[in-house]
Amino acid sequence: MRCLPLIWLFLLTACAGRTLYPLPGKGGKGAKLPIQTSRPYNIAHRGSNGEIPEETAPAYLRAIEEGADFIETDVLSTKDGVLICFHDFTLQNTTNVASHKEFADRNRTYEVQGSNMTGFFTFDFTLKELKKLRTKQRFSFRNQQYNGKYPIITFEEFITIARDAPRVVGIYPEIKNPVLMNQHVKWPGGVRFEDKVVETLKKYGYGGSYLSKKWLKRPLFIQSFAPSSLVYISNLIDSPKVLLIDDVTVLTEDTNQTYAEITSDVYFNYIKQYVVGIGPWKDTVVPVSNNYTQAPTDLVKRAHAHNLKVHPYTYRNENEFLHLNFSQDPYKEYEYWINEIGVDGLFTDFTGSLHNYQEWTSPLSETSKSPRQLLSQIAALVLPYEKA
Amino acid sequence: MVRSVISMKALWHSEVHNEQKWAANMKLVRALGVFAGGIFFMRNYDCLPLLLLSLLIAECASRPLYTLPSLAKAGTKKPLQTSRPFNVAHRGANGEFPEETAPAYMRAIEEGADFIESDILSTKDGVLICHHDVNLDDTTDVADHKEFADRKRTYEVQGMNMTGFFTVDFTVEELTTLGAKQRYPFRDQQYNGKFPIITLDEYIAIALDAPRVVGIYPEIKNPVFINQQVKWADGKKFEDKIVATLKKYGYKGSYMSKDWLKQPIFIQSFAATSLVYISNMTDSPKVFLIDDVTILTEDTNKTYNEITSDKYLDYIKPYVVGIGPWKDTIVPVSNNRLTTPTDLVARAHSRNLQVHPYTYRNENQFLHSGFHQDAYLEYDYWINKIGVDGLFTDFTGSLHNFQELTSPLPKLQ
Numbered sequence: 001m002r003c004l005p006l007i008w009l010f011l012l013t014a015c016a017g018r019t020l021y022p023l024p025g026k027g028g029k030g031a032k033l034p035i036q037t038s039r040p041y042n043i044a045h046r047g048s049n050g051e052i053p054e055e056t057a058p059a060y061l062r063a064i065e066e067g068a069d070f071i072e073t074d075v076l077s078t079k080d081g082v083l084i085c086f087h088d089f090t091l092q093n094t095t096n097v098a099s100h101k102e103f104a105d106r107n108r109t110y111e112v113q114g115s116n117m118t119g120f121f122t123f124d125f126t127l128k129e130l131k132k133l134r135t136k137q138r139f140s141f142r143n144q145q146y147n148g149k150y151p152i153i154t155f156e157e158f159i160t161i162a163r164d165a166p167r168v169v170g171i172y173p174e175i176k177n178p179v180l181m182n183q184h185v186k187w188p189g190g191v192r193f194e195d196k197v198v199e200t201l202k203k204y205g206y207g208g209s210y211l212s213k214k215w216l217k218r219p220l221f222i223q224s225f226a227p228s229s230l231v232y233i234s235n236l237i238d239s240p241k242v243l244l245i246d247d248v249t250v251l252t253e254d255t256n257q258t259y260a261e262i263t264s265d266v267y268f269n270y271i272k273q274y275v276v277g278i279g280p281w282k283d284t285v286v287p288v289s290n291n292y293t294q295a296p297t298d299l300v301k302r303a304h305a306h307n308l309k310v311h312p313y314t315y316r317n318e319n320e321f322l323h324l325n326f327s328q329d330p331y332k333e334y335e336y337w338i339n340e341i342g343v344d345g346l347f348t349d350f351t352g353s354l355h356n357y358q359e360w361t362s363p364l365s366e367t368s369k370s371p372r373q374l375l376s377q378i379a380a381l382v383l384p385y386e387k388a
Numbered sequence: 389m390v391r392s393v394i395s396m397k398a399l400w401h402s403e404v405h406n407e408q409k410w411a412a413n414m415k416l417v418r419a420l421g422v423f424a425g426g427i428f429f430m431r432n433y434d435c436l437p438l439l440l441l442s443l444l445i446a447e448c449a450s451r452p453l454y455t456l457p458s459l460a461k462a463g464t465k466k467p468l469q470t471s472r473p474f475n476v477a478h479r480g481a482n483g484e485f486p487e488e489t490a491p492a493y494m495r496a497i498e499e500g501a502d503f504i505e506s507d508i509l510s511t512k513d514g515v516l517i518c519h520h521d522v523n524l525d526d527t528t529d530v531a532d533h534k535e536f537a538d539r540k541r542t543y544e545v546q547g548m549n550m551t552g553f554f555t556v557d558f559t560v561e562e563l564t565t566l567g568a569k570q571r572y573p574f575r576d577q578q579y580n581g582k583f584p585i586i587t588l589d590e591y592i593a594i595a596l597d598a599p600r601v602v603g604i605y606p607e608i609k610n611p612v613f614i615n616q617q618v619k620w621a622d623g624k625k626f627e628d629k630i631v632a633t634l635k636k637y638g639y640k641g642s643y644m645s646k647d648w649l650k651q652p653i654f655i656q657s658f659a660a661t662s663l664v665y666i667s668n669m670t671d672s673p674k675v676f677l678i679d680d681v682t683i684l685t686e687d688t689n690k691t692y693n694e695i696t697s698d699k700y701l702d703y704i705k706p707y708v709v710g711i712g713p714w715k716d717t718i719v720p721v722s723n724n725r726l727t728t729p730t731d732l733v734a735r736a737h738s739r740n741l742q743v744h745p746y747t748y749r750n751e752n753q754f755l756h757s758g759f760h761q762d763a764y765l766e767y768d769y770w771i772n773k774i775g776v777d778g779l780f781t782d783f784t785g786s787l788h789n790f791q792e793l794t795s796p797l798p799k800l801q
């Protein structure tokens with residue numbers, strides 16, 4: 001009986017130390033605003049890099065703030081096999097590596113896809129070394145004020161940003177330069193670059209076919225210019241995959257196939273078993289002459305006929321990227337691609353502008369209603385006609 | 389008896405004083421005249437009745453008895469919107485076409501402009517033209533015209549020496565042989581050399597011919613220089629000539645009056661004395677333009693601080709309905725970022741003066757950071773945060789789009 005007050009005290013402390021309800025910041029999974037699926041996807045290409053250096057944490061956080069459906073990234077590897085978010089396989093265009101004297105000897109030349117390239121390659125740096133660098137804005141005509149502020153992030157850090165968002169935000173990672181990565185980075189046990197990417201995704205609970213319940217909780221598209229990588233991982237994970245297609249003059253890095261070949265009906269018939277869509281360079285979908293868009297090709301029509309989605313890249317606000325018939329107005333470009341060409345998603349450097357355009361012209365409240373909302377709408381319509 | 393007189397008077401009024409009815413009636417009278425003449429002819433010269441019939445038919449068929457659809461009454465035109473800030477097409481849609489040409493203005497009207505804006509200068513023979521620069525070098529192909537090679541001169545304009553081909557050294561006939569070109573290399577060059585400079589009359593005609601009510605916004609440009617270089621035979625000044633042309637086309641009425649709503653107009657100028665000078669000649673609303681903080685007024689050599697002071701705004705207020713400042717003076721810019729806005733808009737608004745800043749352009753080099761290279765965000769800021777009453781824009785279509793998306797006009801029932 002003497003223990004009673006002690007037990008009582010113990011219980012009190014235990015209960016007061018930990019809240020019995022979940023913290024507001026970590027609300028139940030069901031409470032998050034779900035991903036919209038009723039209008040073309042707003043894919044934040046390398047994050048909101050119109051203003052913030054690409055593929056950094058702030059660029060992704062800004063994109064989520066601005067309304068992105070998906071945040072997109074390119075996955076490469078470090079020397080010690082850590083997956084990072086970085087677009088170029090060399091560091092000089094988007095980091096301050098050139099000002100780091102201690103790395104001066106890392107300036108090397110390698111053969112990449114048939115031609116010699118010189119620079120600081122990501123796979124010559126360990127993660128610890130890479131984290132010493134700071135990113136910078138790639139384009140000189142964009143905001144330079146964040147140069148030297150933010151580090152490169154890992155693939156896992158990128159996933160965490162998406163997972164921690166206040167609403168459901170999808171990820172869109174690219175298996176980037178897999179041929180080069182597998183040449184220069186070896187993982188124990190004969191594990192390949194593609195295996196590591198899938199392993200990381202699975203670790204964070206990604207999986208599920210397109211629009212399945214599991215997928216809607218953690219939306220994901222895996223993209224690559226290398227069809228063989230997508231085929232390779234098709235048995236490893238059922239997440240939807242997208243085949244990227246480069247300009248008409250570029251051969252695929254893994255199979256040396258031409259543009260004409262990989263956009264043929266025969267090829268679509270083959271690849272559609274492995275991918276849910278294609279991601280072409282927009283100037284191949286609608287050719288350009290004298291900086292005016294010409295008549296569209298039938299690429300989108302044929303892709304859609306094969307039930308393949310089309311997510312072209314890349315939409316940018318600056319007038320040098322806007323063809324003249326868009327009157328230097330990116331909203332006119334969005335309108336053309338969404339309403340006339342009918343694409344299913346857009347890779348954009350300016351998440352906010354695309355979000356604005358979509359909210360003004362096809363607001364979600366009108367395109368997707370919950371059953372409850374619909375019922376109350378019907379009730380409101382019927383009410384005046386009720387029998388007295 | 390009385391009633392019949394009144395109804396006769398009413399009939400007379402409606403049949404004679406109404407322009408269209410009168411035209412139709414005149415046709416009837418003419419047809420009757422032919423009929424009568426035909427009968428007279430027949431009786432004297434034994435012509436067939438067929439001749440008479442054919443004459444009658446010919447007369448009636450050659451002119452319609454109804455008015456042409458394109459000349460329908462002015463009252464049926466869609467009126468000017470006055471419920472949201474004015475979309476002023478700065479030099480026409482010159483984001484796409486060479487500035488101040490007919491296509492630039494027509495495209496602007498197509499794209500939804502409330503007003504089409506122009507700068508008025510003069511030719512050697514005193515004809516009023518639409519052109520922004522006093523010289524022709526940047527916006528025409530004058531350099532390719534060998535026959536004018538000797539017209540290259542140097543003049544002092546607003547205190548600085550300028551060398552080039554000046555409008556005041558060309559007659560209007562010579563000027564119209566030149567082809568306009570796009571001023572900025574990063575804009576569409578495909579129309580270079582295709583379109584001529586137009587006159588004030590032609591510009592007005594474009595506005596009046598529009599399928600809906602479109603206002604004009606002409607600027608009395610460089611009046612000090614023009615009056616120095618061009619002398620009109622009747623001793624009239626540049627400003628007199630402009631007002632005379634506007635009156636000739638029926639522009640009159642104070643801001644928002646019935647007359648003004650039929651033919652909206654703002655007369656703008658950097659020279660306050662010109663606006664004061666014409667204040668007795670026309671009651672059309674006037675707008676006082678204000679240049680950058682370092683520029684002195686061309687007519688009175690006043691500083692920016694002086695002409696934006698409370699004292700000066702109180703002075704100019706009886707003569708103008710608003711001011712048109714350069715936007716970077718309203719909200720100063722530092723390192724391409726907008727800083728805290730000045731109180732210019734507040735002080736203007738407190739005096740019931742409208743504010744129409746210039747100039748809004750889509751290209752990213754003109755968009756300050758913070759607008760994410762997005763012209764619509766700039767419109768949003770100026771319309772919703774700063775609260776301006778009109779915007780001079782090079783991209784009429786974009787501003788119209790933005791306004792239609794965020795503040796659509798109520799649909800007509």
